[in-house]
Amino acid sequence: MAKVKKVKVRTGKRYRSGRASDHYDAIVVGSGIGGLTNAALLSLMGKKVCVLEQHYTAGGYTHAYEREGYEWDVGVHYIGEVHKPSTMKRMFDVISEGRLKWAAMDPVYDKIILKDKEYDFVAGRENFIDELCKHFPQERQVLEDYVQLIRKISSQTPKFFAGQAMPSWMSKVYNWVRPFLVTKEFFKNTREVLEGMTQNQELISVLTGQWGNYGQTPRDASFLMHALIAKHYLAGGAYPVGGASDIARSIIPTIQKSGGEVFTYADVAEILIKDNKAYGVRMQDGSEILADTVFSNAGFMNTIEKLLPETSKKRHNTAAWTKNLERSSAHLGIYAGFKGTSEELGLDSTNLWIYQDGDHEANLDRYNNDPMADFPLVYISFPSSKDPDWDNRFPGKATVEIVTPAKMEWFKQWDGSEWQQRGEDYEAFKEQFTQRLLEKLFERHPQLRDKLDFCELSTPLSTNFYQKTSGGEMLALDHFVERFKQSCLHPQTPIKNLYLTGSDVMTAGVGGALMGGVMSTMTLLGLKKGKQVMDLFKNYQEPEPQPTEEIAPLKVNVAS
Numbered sequence: 001m002a003k004v005k006k007v008k009v010r011t012g013k014r015y016r017s018g019r020a021s022d023h024y025d026a027i028v029v030g031s032g033i034g035g036l037t038n039a040a041l042l043s044l045m046g047k048k049v050c051v052l053e054q055h056y057t058a059g060g061y062t063h064a065y066e067r068e069g070y071e072w073d074v075g076v077h078y079i080g081e082v083h084k085p086s087t088m089k090r091m092f093d094v095i096s097e098g099r100l101k102w103a104a105m106d107p108v109y110d111k112i113i114l115k116d117k118e119y120d121f122v123a124g125r126e127n128f129i130d131e132l133c134k135h136f137p138q139e140r141q142v143l144e145d146y147v148q149l150i151r152k153i154s155s156q157t158p159k160f161f162a163g164q165a166m167p168s169w170m171s172k173v174y175n176w177v178r179p180f181l182v183t184k185e186f187f188k189n190t191r192e193v194l195e196g197m198t199q200n201q202e203l204i205s206v207l208t209g210q211w212g213n214y215g216q217t218p219r220d221a222s223f224l225m226h227a228l229i230a231k232h233y234l235a236g237g238a239y240p241v242g243g244a245s246d247i248a249r250s251i252i253p254t255i256q257k258s259g260g261e262v263f264t265y266a267d268v269a270e271i272l273i274k275d276n277k278a279y280g281v282r283m284q285d286g287s288e289i290l291a292d293t294v295f296s297n298a299g300f301m302n303t304i305e306k307l308l309p310e311t312s313k314k315r316h317n318t319a320a321w322t323k324n325l326e327r328s329s330a331h332l333g334i335y336a337g338f339k340g341t342s343e344e345l346g347l348d349s350t351n352l353w354i355y356q357d358g359d360h361e362a363n364l365d366r367y368n369n370d371p372m373a374d375f376p377l378v379y380i381s382f383p384s385s386k387d388p389d390w391d392n393r394f395p396g397k398a399t400v401e402i403v404t405p406a407k408m409e410w411f412k413q414w415d416g417s418e419w420q421q422r423g424e425d426y427e428a429f430k431e432q433f434t435q436r437l438l439e440k441l442f443e444r445h446p447q448l449r450d451k452l453d454f455c456e457l458s459t460p461l462s463t464n465f466y467q468k469t470s471g472g473e474m475l476a477l478d479h480f481v482e483r484f485k486q487s488c489l490h491p492q493t494p495i496k497n498l499y500l501t502g503s504d505v506m507t508a509g510v511g512g513a514l515m516g517g518v519m520s521t522m523t524l525l526g527l528k529k530g531k532q533v534m535d536l537f538k539n540y541q542e543p544e545p546q547p548t549e550e551i552a553p554l555k556v557n558v559a560s
């Protein structure tokens with residue numbers, strides 16, 4: 001029997017007061033992909049950076065966790081553009097120094113299911129159009145125009161977000177002229193744009209069948225966000241070889257090389273600010289760590305509401321900053337383990353997006369008012385089928401994840417209770433969702449019914465516990481049109497030496513948050529030096545291919 005490959009899923013080094021240096025060039029609060037990107041880029045420029053993560057493992061939503069002999073990703077079901085030469089692949093290559101590898105998914109990356117009809121999203125522009133034309137033969141021109149438009153939006157995105165790499169005063173001026181530099185669809189919502197292209201509501205429902213990726217139905221989501229996601233996956237999806245935890249695992253050595261560290265169990269209580277200048281952080285244990293610069297990857301709301309001292313909140317009237325912003329939707333997540341390999345169980349890597357019908361808005365509204373109404377969206381992912389290294393680590397096993405929206409207020413009565421001790425009524429409430437969601441899976445894959453070995457459901461309270469959110473939000477801030485006009489969502493804050501990073505300064509998604517890390521690093525460095533970041537990407541050389549195709553085990557930092 002082949003030897004089982006052992007990889008510890010937890011990454012980062014456990015924080016204890018005294019383990020960190022007294023002073024760093026930069027501190028990053030939170031180890032999401034945005035924060036890790038900041039830290040890695042600055043480290044590549046010789047800076048000593050300390051990443052402080054409150055969770056027991058690094059990675060933010062890109063972390064993986066294990067239970068009962070299984071492992072699941074949490075917020076990385078698929079990523080676009082990284083399985084082929086692209087700017088995003090190059091960025092991941094730079095921050096991981098080539099250690100992070102990607103595996104392409106099945107060419108059918110998403111299957112949209114509207115009641116009893118199925119529509120495949122097939123990798124590649126022509127394939128995508130040709131496949132949908134089988135269902136909508138009259139709509140070829142609309143589909144051609146649609147793909148053309150999302151590509152246009154994508155190509156103009158650097159112009160749209162250019163202000164995020166400028167000093168904030170300049171960005172305000174830039175954003176004023178921005179509408180003249182990009183196409184008008186950047187400032188419209190998704191339904192408005194699509195209804196301007198076709199009257200075919202079924203086609204609109206299919207094209208917006210990935211709305212869960214941006215957490216809002218076409219009525220409310222900006223077309224920019226829709227287009228970025230649709231284009232991101234147009235050439236197909238990919239998954240990190242070795243599972244989601246390989247993202248942090250492959251980036252951490254870059255940060256350590258210049259004397260930095262990624263600490264876990266490192267809960268930051270407050271950002272230290274004097275005379276409107278950030279100079280470090282105070283940890284929950286009371287110790288202080290000092291730095292020339294502080295980045296917050298903890299999310300905009302967390303930073304403003306929980307990490308700023310009261311004096312700074314008052315001085316900058318931060319209540320006004322959050323007025324025009326909304327937390328994104330919370331979610332329920334099933335993490336299930338099955339006896340049998342993916343192959344034996346007949347599972348492939350295609351994601352399923354299951355809808356009762358195509359009326360996304362009405363279905364979500366109904367469900368938001370009544371959690372026992374049919375789910376407005378059931379997303380099913382098969383992570384063990386996506387990772388070519390899975391069978392080496394977990395022979396004879398397969399995993400499935402199911403995600404559906406949820407509202408924080410349904411769980412409010414248990415807020416404040418202890419994790420895993422929330423009581424029988426909580427467990428009973430959860431159990432109803434668990435059974436209903438599993439049923440959706442078994443409708444598609446009845447062969448899994450008697451192979452289920454382990455299953456647990458996460459709720460918005462789990463998200464708050466692990467991510468330190470307050471509303472269980474899965475995608476940080478919502479992506480409606482006005483969000484992209486808020487000048488407070490800029491890497492540079494009015495507090496000197498304090499920068500924001502991650503998805504809130506760009507967009508949600510692993511790629512969006514990574515870009516947040518790039519932009520905030522560039523903002524810190526300033527207009528002239530910021531170019532050095534681009535040079536890192538431009539000058540990156542692929543390492544020579546190794547003689548063996550075997551997946552090289554990576555050096556692992558295990559939380560002690």
Ligand SMILES: Cc1cc2nc3c(=O)[nH]c(=O)nc-3n(C[C@H](O)[C@H](O)[C@H](O)COP(=O)(O)OP(=O)(O)OC[C@H]3O[C@@H](n4cnc5c(N)ncnc54)[C@H](O)[C@@H]3O)c2cc1C
Binds near residue numbers: 029032034053268297
């Ligand atoms: C269920 C789900 C599925 C998803 N699927 C995909 C997908 O398939 N593809 C994709 O591209 N994106 C996906 N996403 C979105 C994506 O994972 C996120 O948008 C992205 O990872 C966010 O990165 P970030 O850097 O902004 O911050 P986060 O990953 O949110 O990290 C913030 C970190 O800050 C830490 N923190 C907070 N407060 C403190 C404190 N006081 N002290 C120390 N640390 C603190 C938190 O613990 C957390 O680790 C998914 C998200 C979810 C929830």
